[in-house]
């Protein structure tokens with residue numbers, strides 16, 4: 001699962017590897033005053049001239065936005081674009097509730113600056129919908145009862161979707177590894193694994 005020096009170029013890189021490699025950079029950013037996404041707007045001190053215009057491609061739509069350089073992709077997705085399926089959790093690359101696909105690879109949106117995501121293909125849970133109908137992975141989670149409180153579910157589904165795009169017929173071990181960067185406090189893992197296996201068959 002998702003973490004390398006250049007997370008947006010993450011093909012073939014696991015998120016665990018990504019986390020290891022970006023940790024030094026993340027610490028440096030934190031030391032420079034990066035704020036948690038939830039607080040970023042409220043404590044904005046940046047001068048207007050230091051805002052940056054970026055283009056994001058999310059769920060096959062292009063968005064032009066004015067952002068602070070320190071804003072995370074998670075903050076922008078939720079608070080600026082209103083795509084609230086992607087969840088705030090730990091905001092430090094531990095829980096996986098913020099997982100999105102970046103060029104089809106599951107990554108933690110809390111660990112990527114919005115600026116870094118420019119011109120990359122971002123997919124959120126909303127992007128898995130097929131019109132008004134659920135996509136195959138979403139449907140399998142529903143049918144297998146693969147959640148309790150549901151807070152981790154968006155991230156689990158995005159991790160599963162990324163796994164199935166890379167490996168359409170995963171073994172149970174590959175399924176377990178594929179969502180190993182996504183914590184479920186409710187312990188719904190057996191159902192989550194079954195749902196992913198069902199989605200793989202359906203695809």
Ligand code: FES
Nearest residue numbers: 089090091096110
């Ligand atoms: S909110 Fe991103 S990993 Fe927990």
Ligand code: FES
Nearest residue numbers: 148150184185186
């Ligand atoms: S369903 Fe509650 S945290 Fe996973």
